[in-house]
Amino acid sequence: MILLQVQQVMRRFGADVLFENVQMDIQEHGRVALVGRNGAGKSTLLKMIAGETVPDEGQISMRKGLTIGYLAQDQGLNSDNTIWEEMSSVFAELHKLEAQMHQLEAQLSDPKIMADETAYQQTLKTYDQVQTDFQQKNGYGYQAEIRGVLHGFQFDADVYDKSVTALSGGQKTQLALAKLLLEKRDLLILDEPTNHLDVETLTWLESYLQSYSGALLIVSHDRYFLDRVVNEVYDLSHHEMVHYTGNYDQYVQQKAARIQAEWKHYEKQQAEISKLEDFVNRNIVRASTTKRAQSRRKQLEKMDRLERPDGDEKTAHFGFHAAKQSGNIVLTVKDAAVGYDGRTLSEPDTLNVKKHEAIAIVGPNGIGKSTLLKSILGQIPFIKGQAVFGTNVVTGYYDQEQKNLHDKKTVLSELWDEHPTTPEKDIRTILGSFLFTGEDVDKPINALSGGERARLLLTKLAMQNDNFLILDEPTNHLDIDSREVLEVALNDFDGTLLFVSHDRYFINQVATSVVEVSPTGTELFLGDYDYYIDKKQEQAELAAAAASEAAENAASAAPDSSVAAPVDTRSKGQQNYQASKQQQREKRKLERTVAALEAKMTALDEQATAIQEQMAQPEVSADVGQLQDLQKQLDALTTEQATVEEDWTEQAEALEELD
Known part of the structure; x- marks a missing residue:
């Protein structure tokens, strides 16, 4: 069932067209990504769909009664309530039912009502109805639901009484998203929901959205997130929209294939046009061939000429080059401690960076990743230890806070002042490769967007020709x-790379190894992000197996044994881990299958309820033909429900046996 349709929508800015003829269908339970370059109009389109603005042309239609939740980019929650009060306000209806239940309970214990059998039975009947309604709406579980969502966003119980006004901007944005999730709207529209989230929270959010009962429309630059959440992609580019099925990776492959096919058709037509034009030019003035040339000319005039594919968008094209090579040992940090104001964030921290390595640093927000980079660069002193650079190492630094840009300078002067001997023409050429063209180079830096400032920082970095790049959230x-x-x-x-990033897709593409930072120091993983996650899972399973083995050994130890034989719990734990590894994989697979079937049953129930409600409408019940069609749909749903329920029972029993 279609929840919402965007039909032939256009947006103008003055005489310029931002986009036109945009079409989009959002199905019930849809998982839709909207992608496109900065400035393509993604946020503008989302505001139209959310009802905050209207199209210049076209229309947006939606199912009657559709509820929409919309989170704008970096939209924080403003409230004088505490965190708990704000989240609890979502369940105002349940609060009323709960108050009504307590009122009825008091009446049932009132001697006057107890003495009147009729009044007592009527009050008891009302109480049963209210209690059933309360239970069906998760009245006994909504507080646990609030705690679960808050915990997912790293809000623990000790901050529930904290005022929303006392939170940081990023926390307010997270809380706004948490509230939207609890509201369970039919369609959730999220504009860059992954901003300000660390990897742990991102992983939780992905899992939550995968099982969200409503439909999703998401704009995000986090490709890893899109891969795990969406199953269709709308690409807003060239002022138009193109629809693809599949996740982000599949979209990339399909788009590349489409563009390749478009180029093939375009080049074939261009060759045909060239051939026809050449014939016309050579034969139009010759009496013997004039008619044939005129025929070719008419053929050219009638031809529906294809546009040059991707001809109206520019792509940045740049590179980094080391002016001289470093030695094999680039950086050594041994048993260091990082922090500030006397507070240690992580210890012991060890890094051994070799030439041509690309090392990603990961860890939760606030653990000291950026502090570690700044300590290596000497901007923040180590609490303990030091950084030792190797021979001929020249460092370049990308600061995520963008503090090493001068707001009062123009784009051109920011570079030219640092490279005064470089001709202006060459500076402009380099800026052009980073998409700063024409009047862009005369813009003051304080007028640049975040994306433009980021590209300017990368331009400066590329011109330095360093051999060791240290990048903080590039x-x-x-x-x-x-x-x-x-x-x-x-x-x-x-050269060599050391970088901090929350962009898991980026880490997978660039990193040769991953260093995790925690309060207990650093740990090295010799692979990309997916390898790191797999190893962390193995470590968790191994630790659980060792703990289980140790508990079994302790329980089976003879109480009168004064000297017990030493137990190699690590060895046994490893053996136990290897033996149970396949079982754990099977269990996780079954859990995913059971969860998917449960979601399917819920979706089918909702579809059946929607059809029954439609059949109950007077205008439908009077239309025999429409009623028969709806009954056929309902019968098909009932059959599918029975099949899915049977599959669920089988899989749930298999999972119970593994437990």
Whole structure:
């Protein structure tokens, strides 16, 4: 069932067309991504769909009674309530039912009502109805639901009484998203929901959205997030919309194939046009061939000429190059401690960076990742230890806070002042490769967007020709196209990389190894992000197996044994882990299957209820033909429900046996 349709929508800015003829269908339970470059109009379109603005042309239609939740980019929650009060306000209807229940309970214990059998039975009947309604609406579980969502966003119980006004901007945005999730709207529209989220919270949010009962429409630059959440993609580019089925990776492959096919058809037509034009030019003035030439000319005039594919968008093209090579040992940090104001964030921290390595630093927000980079660069002193650079190492630094830009300078002067001997023409050429063209180079830096400032920082970095790049969140503010260009440039870089990033897709594309930072120090994983996650899962399973083995050994130990034989719990734990590894995989697979079937049953129930409600409408019940069609749909749903329920029972029993 279609929840919402965007039909032939256009948006103008003055005489310029931002987009036109845009069409989009959002199905019930749809998982839709909207992608496109910065400035393509994604946020503008979302505001139209959310009802905040209206199209210049076209229309947006939706199912009657559709509820929409909309989170704008970096939209924080403003409230004088505490965190708990604000989340609890979502369940105002349940609060009323709960108050009514307590009122009825008091009446049932009133001697006057107890003495009147008729009044007592009537009150008891009302109480049963209210209690059933309360239970069906999750009255006994909504508080646990609030706690679960707050915990997912890293709000623990000790901050529930904290005022919303006392939170940071990022926390207010997270809380706004948490409230939307609890509201369970039919359609959830999210504009960059992954901003300000660390990897742990991102992973939780992905899992939550995968089982969300409503439909999703998401704009995000986080490609890893899109891969795990969406199953269709709308690409807003060239002022138009193109629809693809599948997740982000599948969209990339399909788009590349489409563009390749368009180029093939375009080049074939261009060759045909050239051939016809050449014939006309050679034969139009010759009496013997004039008619044939005129026929070819008419053929040319009638031809529906294809537009040059992707001809109206520019792509940044740049690279990083090391002016001189470093030694094999680039950086050594041993048993260091990082923090500030006397507070240690992580210890012991050890790094051994070798030439041509690309090391990603990961860890939760606030653990000291950026502090570690700044300590290595000497901007914040180590609490303990030091950083030792190798021979001929020249460092370049990308600061996520963008503090090393001068707001009062123009784009051109920011570079030219640092490279005064470079001709202006060459500076402009370099800026052009980073998409600063024409009047863009005369813009003051304080007038640049976050994405433009990021590209300018990368321009400065590329001109320095350093051999060791230290990057702090380099993909922040960049659109997907710019991120992909940056990935190519870094993969072609003939130096060494050390970078902090929350962009898991970016880490997978660039990193040769991952270093996790925690309060207990650093740990090295020799692979990309997916390898790191797999290893962390193995470690967790191994630790659980060892703990289980130790508990079994302790329980089976003879109480009168004064000297017990030493138990190699690590060895046994490893054996136990290897033996149960396959079983754990089967269990996780079954859990996913059971969850998917439960979601399917819920969806079918909702569809059946919607059809029954439609059949009950007077105008439908009077239309025999429409009623028969709806009954056929209902019968088909009932059959499918029985099949799915049977599958669920089988899988749930198999899962119970593994438990």
